Amino acid sequence: MRRLALAVGLCLAPLIAQAEVAITAAVLRVEREAPLPISRLDLPSGDEGFLGGRVATADNVTTGRFLKQSYQTLEATAAPDGALAALDDLIAQGAGFVVVMAQAEDLLALADHAKGRDVVLLNAAAPDDALRNEACRANVLHIAPSRAMLADGLAQYLVWKQWTAWALVHGSHPGDRLKGEAFARAAKKFGARIVETREFADTGGARRSDSGHVLVQRQIPVFMQRLPDHDVVITADEAQVFGVYIPYRAWDARPVAGDSGLEARVWHPAHESWGATQMQRRFEKAAGRRMTDLDYNVWTALRSVGEAVTRANTADVAALRAYMLSPEFGVGAFKGQPLSFRPWNNQLRQAILLADGKLVVSVSPQEEFLHQTTRLDTLGFDQPESTCRF
Amino acid sequence: MKRLLLCSVAALVMGGSAQAYTVYVTNEKGNTLTRIDSTTLEVIDTVRTGQRPRGITISPDGASLYVCASDSDAVEVYDTADMSLRHSLPSGPNPEQLVLHPSGNPLYLANEDDNIVTVVDVVARRVLAEVPVGIEPEGMGVSPDGKIVVNTSETTNMAHFIDTETFEIVQNTLVDSRPRIAEFSADGTRLYVSAEIGGTVSVIDPSNGEIIKTVGFAVPGIVPEALQPVGVRATSDGAKIFVALGPANRVAVIDGASLEVTDYLLVGQRVWQMAFTPDEKLLFTTNGNSNDVSVIDVEALKVVKSIPVGEQPWGVTVSPN
Numbered sequence: 001m002r003r004l005a006l007a008v009g010l011c012l013a014p015l016i017a018q019a020e021v022a023i024t025a026a027v028l029r030v031e032r033e034a035p036l037p038i039s040r041l042d043l044p045s046g047d048e049g050f051l052g053g054r055v056a057t058a059d060n061v062t063t064g065r066f067l068k069q070s071y072q073t074l075e076a077t078a079a080p081d082g083a084l085a086a087l088d089d090l091i092a093q094g095a096g097f098v099v100v101m102a103q104a105e106d107l108l109a110l111a112d113h114a115k116g117r118d119v120v121l122l123n124a125a126a127p128d129d130a131l132r133n134e135a136c137r138a139n140v141l142h143i144a145p146s147r148a149m150l151a152d153g154l155a156q157y158l159v160w161k162q163w164t165a166w167a168l169v170h171g172s173h174p175g176d177r178l179k180g181e182a183f184a185r186a187a188k189k190f191g192a193r194i195v196e197t198r199e200f201a202d203t204g205g206a207r208r209s210d211s212g213h214v215l216v217q218r219q220i221p222v223f224m225q226r227l228p229d230h231d232v233v234i235t236a237d238e239a240q241v242f243g244v245y246i247p248y249r250a251w252d253a254r255p256v257a258g259d260s261g262l263e264a265r266v267w268h269p270a271h272e273s274w275g276a277t278q279m280q281r282r283f284e285k286a287a288g289r290r291m292t293d294l295d296y297n298v299w300t301a302l303r304s305v306g307e308a309v310t311r312a313n314t315a316d317v318a319a320l321r322a323y324m325l326s327p328e329f330g331v332g333a334f335k336g337q338p339l340s341f342r343p344w345n346n347q348l349r350q351a352i353l354l355a356d357g358k359l360v361v362s363v364s365p366q367e368e369f370l371h372q373t374t375r376l377d378t379l380g381f382d383q384p385e386s387t388c389r390f
Numbered sequence: 391m392k393r394l395l396l397c398s399v400a401a402l403v404m405g406g407s408a409q410a411y412t413v414y415v416t417n418e419k420g421n422t423l424t425r426i427d428s429t430t431l432e433v434i435d436t437v438r439t440g441q442r443p444r445g446i447t448i449s450p451d452g453a454s455l456y457v458c459a460s461d462s463d464a465v466e467v468y469d470t471a472d473m474s475l476r477h478s479l480p481s482g483p484n485p486e487q488l489v490l491h492p493s494g495n496p497l498y499l500a501n502e503d504d505n506i507v508t509v510v511d512v513v514a515r516r517v518l519a520e521v522p523v524g525i526e527p528e529g530m531g532v533s534p535d536g537k538i539v540v541n542t543s544e545t546t547n548m549a550h551f552i553d554t555e556t557f558e559i560v561q562n563t564l565v566d567s568r569p570r571i572a573e574f575s576a577d578g579t580r581l582y583v584s585a586e587i588g589g590t591v592s593v594i595d596p597s598n599g600e601i602i603k604t605v606g607f608a609v610p611g612i613v614p615e616a617l618q619p620v621g622v623r624a625t626s627d628g629a630k631i632f633v634a635l636g637p638a639n640r641v642a643v644i645d646g647a648s649l650e651v652t653d654y655l656l657v658g659q660r661v662w663q664m665a666f667t668p669d670e671k672l673l674f675t676t677n678g679n680s681n682d683v684s685v686i687d688v689e690a691l692k693v694v695k696s697i698p699v700g701e702q703p704w705g706v707t708v709s710p711n
Contacts, residue, residue: 059525062505063546066524066562275544275568278526281484281503303545310547310564332545332567332587337615375613 021067021315023060025305026074026095027053027124027298030083030102030110035202037240049101049124050075051287052295053302058286060306069309073302080106084113091119096317099143099301101294104128104135111137118317122304124297127238128178132345132381136388141324142347143301147182149380150264153352153364154234154257155186156378160366163231163255164192169224169246170236172201179236183258190369195228200242220249227252234258261356264364267296268355273363276334300333300348307331336363342377345388349376411667412470412709413674414455415683416443417700423457424683424699425473426674428667428708431685431695437473440466445487445530446705450494454512455707458485458499465499465510470709480517482508487571489530489539491554498539498552500527507541507550509557519557523550531572531581533596540596542569542583549583549594563599565592570619576626584619584633591619591633593649603649605633612638621664623673625688632686634661634675641675641684643691655693657684665706676703 027050037043053073060071074095078086083102087110090098097120100107104126111121115137123131123142131137132146145153158164166187170180180197187194200223224233224246233250235258237243243260255261269280269290283291283299291299304324309315312323323329325346330338335351342349354362365375377383412434413426421441425434440459443466447456454476455468464478465485482501485508489498496518499508505525509518524546531540532554539552542565549572551561566588573582574596581594591605607617618636624646625631631644637660643653658677665674666688673686677696683703685695 059545062525063548066546066548066550067564275502275526278502278544282525285503307547307567330567330587332547336587337618338567338587338589374615376615 021064021069021309021313023069023071023096023305023309023315024074024094025057025071025097025099025302026076026090026093027099027302028075028083028086028090028101028110029077030080030100030106031077032080032103032106035239035241038242038244042240045289045292047287048292049099049294049298051289052283052291052298053099055283055286055295056299056302056306059303060309063306063310067310067313069313071306071309083110087113091117095119096315096320097122097302097305099124099298101125101298104131107131107140108135108137111140114139120317120321122301124301125294127175129182129381132347133387136345136390138346138390140346141301141304141321141341142345143297143304145266145350145352146347146380147179148185149347149350150266150352151179151182151186152189152379154262154264154354155183155190155192156364156366156369157262157354157362158232158257159190159192160368165228165230166192166194166232166234167227167230167254168194168197168234168236169200169242170197171239171241171243172199173239173241175238176236176241179238179259183234183236194234195230198223198227200237202239202241216245217249220245221251224249225251230254232257233261235260262354262361263356265293265353265355266350267291267293268353268360270355270358271334271353271360273360274334274336279334296333300331300339300350303333304329304331304339304348337376342383344383344386345381347380349374349379351376352379409667409669411711413665413667413683414446414448414707414709415674415676415699415703416446416457416705417702418442418444418678418704419702420700422700423468424703426683426697426699428672431697433697433699435473436700437468440464440478444704445485446707447488447490448707448709449490450492450710452709452711456488456490456497456512458488458705460484460486465497467512477515479510479512479515481510482506482517482520487528487530489532491532492534492536498530498532498541500530500541502526502528502544505543507539507552521552521557521559523552523559524548529569529571529583531574533574534576534578538596540572540574540581540583542572544568544570547585547588549581549592549599551596551599561599563592563594563601565594565601566590566604571622573622573624575624575628577628580624580628582622582624582631584622586618586620586636589614589617589619591622591631591644605644605649605651607633607635607638607642607651609635609638609640609654612640620662621675623664623666625666625670630688632664632673634664636660636662637679639677641673641686653691655686655691657686657693658682658696663705665708667708668710674706674708676706678702678704
């Protein structure tokens with residue numbers, strides 16, 4: 001059986017002629033120290049994102065084989081002060097598309113450094129709405145959903161459930177505050193109301209301690225008592241400092257959503273609809289672990305490049321960028337409809353998964369929220385409200 | 391003597407007003423198979439299957455039913471006389487769609503996790519070949535002369551034409567996003583490939599792989615992204631092509647001559663697969679989110695009945711006799 005399979009494989013060889021279109025892309029991570037997550041299940045694996053990129057490249061190579069198109073993806077990791085040099089190095093090696101895993105300020109520095117050169121950056125990690133509005137850059141395409149998209153996706157479901165009275169708790173890190181603002185904006189947009197906002201201050205300290213639950217069990221109810229009547233607690237905790245402490249420990253018996261409990265995510269390892277099971281299995285086979293949101297974003301970034309190369313049949317970066325931003329572009333990424341870019345701020349439109357620890361509970365946009373062009377544009381900043389000017 | 395007998399049987403069929411066929415529907419979530427009588431349009435019975443039954447087909451003599459039990463990693467073979475499970479075929483992991491050679495052997499399977507098409511001898515019960523194709527192989531179609539099998543790959547977005555003698559890929563056609571089904575016309579001059587995410591059906595000339603026309607869809611009041619073509623069936627005279635539009639809950643009717651959409655028929659929710667009765671008077675559709683099967687009168691282009699079946703109906707096939 002194996003021999004037969006091999007023979008069949010060889011038969012493909014005549015079809016794999018000299019590549020006529022050769023694409024070099026890169027994945028660049030800019031590392032900054034972050035607090036460790038509370039649960040050991042959420043500890044970063046170290047190769048997060050890069051493995052999503054490797055699977056995407058293998059997928060592109062398989063397709064390219066039939067079309068005389070070849071792909072290679074470079075990888076680099078840099079500290080913030082070495083990021084610009086790392087980008088120069090990748091460009092010097094021929095990378096026309098660089099997927100960036102970095103915080104907003106590092107991404108902006110890279111974008112301004114690359115301005116005027118024949119390279120497109122793909123943002124796989126920074127959720128900042130400013131990057132899609134006043135701080136937008138023409139040479140950056142945003143694959144990662146913005147905070148507003150995630151918050152809007154959750155808000156639609158909660159409003160559909162008629163859980164419209166929210167108690168909002170945000171952390172004290174800048175990203176947590178911005179996420180809190182995104183939830184407040186979403187509440188206003190979809191008809192929910194925030195009954196009270198509280199800040200959970202990160203006072204530092206170890207992620208875990210011996211018999212830590214004893215203390216947490218006493219602290220959290222105290223922190224959460226005397227809230228006005230509410231249907232649901234919303235946590236804004238990107239830094240993963242307190243969010244998962246709220247369920248089962250709060251004063252009132254209310255469901256929790258946001259960055260803990262029912263989470264708005266771009267991907268979840270239990271997602272199985274629209275062929276996602278195949279993606280999960282393919283990734284797990286290659287990586288030996290589950291696929292994370294960051295892996296998915298990098299996969300989608302490189303598959304978007306691959307899809308553009310397949311359709312436009314060129315290696316020209318400017319032509320590919322133009323095609324990706326055109327209405328003709330659409331990439332399949334296990335979300336039940338083609339994903340395309342919003343021309344007003346270069347944001348990839350995509351559905352948002354709402355998942356608890358084990359399952360995808362729902363997928364937004366919810367069908368009751370209508371839009372004149374695509375329901376996906378009910379998530380995040382729509383064209384009339386965008387302040388992005390390229 | 392034999393010829394005489396055959397002729398008289400044929401005469402009987404032609405003369406009969408409504409031949410009773412058996413319709414077989416796999417229920418993906420129920421782990422069951424529902425049998426329906428095509429004359430009374432009533433459920434005959436429900437049979438337990440392996441885990442997550444999806445693709446289904448029947449042998450040309452009607453004696454053997456092949457069911458992809460995806461989560462059991464097997465193709466189950468049922469005896470249609472008493473619906474007993476005869477045996478399972480080696481299928482490779484997670485088989486989803488399958489097609490039989492017109493002669494009844496071999497069977498061609500898409501293994502969506504391994505990027506291969508598996509060719510299985512259904513008599514010897516062994517794997518004849520594994521053909522590497524694009525990422526996420528899905529739809530399977532066979533040419534009427536049995537010389538070409540077409541597989542669609544959902545992430546590579548291609549129809550791969552496989553020579554059934556050499557198991558070699560001889561031609562590839564790039565189609566729109568997430569191709570789900572490949573279906574040949576009865577005369578073999580056209581290949582229809584549905585693209586679920588692309589929202590189109592590509593009409594391909596199998597002789598050279600060129601796309602003759604890409605058919606799009608539009609239904610007033612339905613958002614374009616809900617128009618997700620999956621199942622495709624064409625009448626043997628080529629006059630009518632039916633396309634199941636998934637969450638749009640419609641079956642589109644395409645005129646075979648002009649390749650224009652002429653009608654949209656309202657059916658149950660999330661319509662995916664379809665099958666004709668052999669006389670092509672009726673078309674059965676599986677509606678995964680309303681747990682029923684819609685019955686379309688092919689001549690009148692009317693939905694005549696909805697039949698409740700098991701949980702999340704997926705595949706459908708009809709006995710040839």
